[in-house]
Amino acid sequence: MKTVCIGAGPAGLYFAILMKLADPDCDITVLERDPQGATYGWGVCFSDDLFELLYDHDRESARAVRRASVLWRRQETHLDGGVSRMGGYGFAILRARLLEALTQRAVQLGVRVQHDHPVEDLAELADADLIVAADGAGSRIRQLSGDGFDTRVDTGHNPYIWLGTDKVFDGLVFAAEPTPGGWIWLHAYPSSSSVSTCVLECSEETWRWLGLDQREESDGLQLLEKLFEQVLEGHSLISQSRGEPARWLRFRDVSNESWTHDNVVLIGDAAHTTHFTVGWGTKLALIDAVELVSSLRYYRDDLPMALRDFDERSRPFLRRIQAAARGSMDWYEHADEYLAGRTAAEAAYAMATRNSSGPRRSFRRFRLAQRPPMCWVRDARQTAHRIRQAAERGEYAFVPHRTSRRG
Ligand SMILES: Cc1cc2nc3c(=O)[nH]c(=O)nc-3n(C[C@H](O)[C@H](O)[C@H](O)COP(=O)(O)OP(=O)(O)OC[C@H]3O[C@@H](n4cnc5c(N)ncnc54)[C@H](O)[C@@H]3O)c2cc1C
Secondary structure, eight states: OEEEEEOOSHHHHHHHHHHHHHOTTOEEEEEOSSOTTOOSSOEEEEOHHHHHHHHHHOHHHHHHHHHHOEEEOOEEEEETTEEEEEOOOEEEEEHHHHHHHHHHHHHHTTOEEEOSOOOOOGGGGTTOSEEEEOOOTTOHHHHHTTTTTOEEEEEEEEEEEEEEESOOOSSEEEEEEEETTEEEEEEEEEOSSSOEEEEEEEOHHHHHHTTTTTSOHHHHHHHHHHHTHHHHTTOOEEOEETTEEOOOEEEEEEEESOSEETTEEEOGGGTOOOOGGGOOHHHHHHHHHHHHHHHHHHTTTOHHHHHHHHHHHHHHHHHHHHHHHHHHHHHHHTHHHHHTTOOHHHHHHHHHTTTOOSOOOOHHHHHHHTSHHHHHHHHHHHHHHHHHHHHHTTOOOOOOOOOOOOO
């Protein structure tokens, strides 16, 4: 089967890897508009279960992703001078390193990955049996396919910007600063041993009040560095990625009534997006790849049936997840109301419970869980859990990278 995959993001590359593993004779080409090594954005966060997924399906790419990832082991909320610290852990990886690891594995398996190849016309894909549109939230392939997917794209209200910083945080940090024009906040996490990711966000009104809609790039960065001087400890924000300055954007909430149309199938952000504050997009993109390959293997000789099966199994699952992610986006779109008059601990609690539909842990229990002895016990348990999981996979556990941690 001749398969062309558009987009060398996590969805497209992982699909190509798994498809080649399932059927080494399959002819797969991945077409990517960007040059090799260049990608938008900085790091992405993820939890342990992403490793589980990778190890279950391809140990080689799992090991490569693990080697390029960093572990963070606490969470901090900074609010107007106050700080609340709590336990918890997760991982992060620079998008560029993730894509590099997956590209190398795909090429090793015999996938043709062609960079500098934007697809602008479906005619050039006419001889493909299967077209996998993994070209992200703004999918060109989706647009070129007419209204076949019944796409809906809603745009979030808050402007956000995806930046890097040379400050290496040692945990997942949320920091919010009040200004006379409203609150502005950042979500930050370490992404390699030398850089962290910073996503800055505020309401449209605050953004205009701060003049961020009009300032030159360097002027805007200086203002943000000044506002977050304390949490950045005087470090710089970095705007440039793939040779271009980062731009303020608005989140695109993408959903489709169908993920297949003729011989075209959507996966990853082309099919569905989830707001970045939930940190699920990459894992969901990989799950799509796993599920699509599973359907193609099961209905080996019946492509339309395989695509229908993928669509019918995967789409309902995503609907619930997207609803939860919209709840998170909505919380941040009203963050000014939730942050005003709160302490850092109260804000941390409000954020931690923003998505919970079940009975909520009380604020008192939440505070108790943040006491140093409780954190220590939880950290020890989590470390033991990680070591056990790694041992089961035949790997060494993660060791946190050394950072310029405050005393
Ligand atoms: C600010 C921000 C922070 C995020 N943080 C996290 C996080 O912490 N954790 C997490 O899991 N997820 C996070 N995400 C989401 C995550 O980045 C996406 O969900 C994930 O990258 C989706 O993968 P994908 O392969 O579907 O699409 P993409 O990664 O967008 O890849 C699509 C690829 O297609 C290429 N392409 C586009 N058009 C064409 C064309 N016409 N021809 C050829 N190639 C084309 C693009 O260049 C790109 O390489 C974040 C997103 C944002 C915006």
